[in-house]
Amino acid sequence: MFIFEKNSTMTTISKNLRKLRVNNTPYGQTEMANLLEIKQSTYCNWESGLSDVKSEYLPKIASILGVEIKDLFSSDSSKIEITQHNTDNKDNSMNGLVFVLTDKESVERLVDFLKDKIIQK
Numbered sequence: 001m002f003i004f005e006k007n008s009t010m011t012t013i014s015k016n017l018r019k020l021r022v023n024n025t026p027y028g029q030t031e032m033a034n035l036l037e038i039k040q041s042t043y044c045n046w047e048s049g050l051s052d053v054k055s056e057y058l059p060k061i062a063s064i065l066g067v068e069i070k071d072l073f074s075s076d077s078s079k080i081e082i083t084q085h086n087t088d089n090k091d092n093s094m095n096g097l098v099f100v101l102t103d104k105e106s107v108e109r110l111v112d113f114l115k116d117k118i119i120q121k
Contacts, residue, residue, distance in 0.1 A: 014049035016072050020065040
């Protein structure tokens with residue numbers, strides 16, 4: 001049995017467990033624990049990052065949350081993709097910028113970032 005070490009991956013999983021549970025399901029921590037057949041305190045500790053999520057639970061967690069296992073490891077920074085499109089302008093000016101934002105939280109983060117930049121100028 002493989003147990004994830006407490007590190008940035010564990011922190012990412014902890015944050016994602018809560019975010020995905022709240023956004024993708026009607027379940028509270030108690031219901032999640034019941035579905036996983038574990039103690040509520042164990043699930044709570046997973047979400048808070050106080051204990052490690054055992055790998056044997058990852059497939060069932062992903063299934064309950066309606067995501068792929070890899071999504072449990074995805075960091076917030078991967079939710080925003082920025083692509084620059086240029087053509088052969090003599091001055092190498094930018095013709096377009098495409099933002100791919102896959103969730104509401106990413107949109108809010110980008111808006112806050114841009115507001116901060118505009119206010120600073």
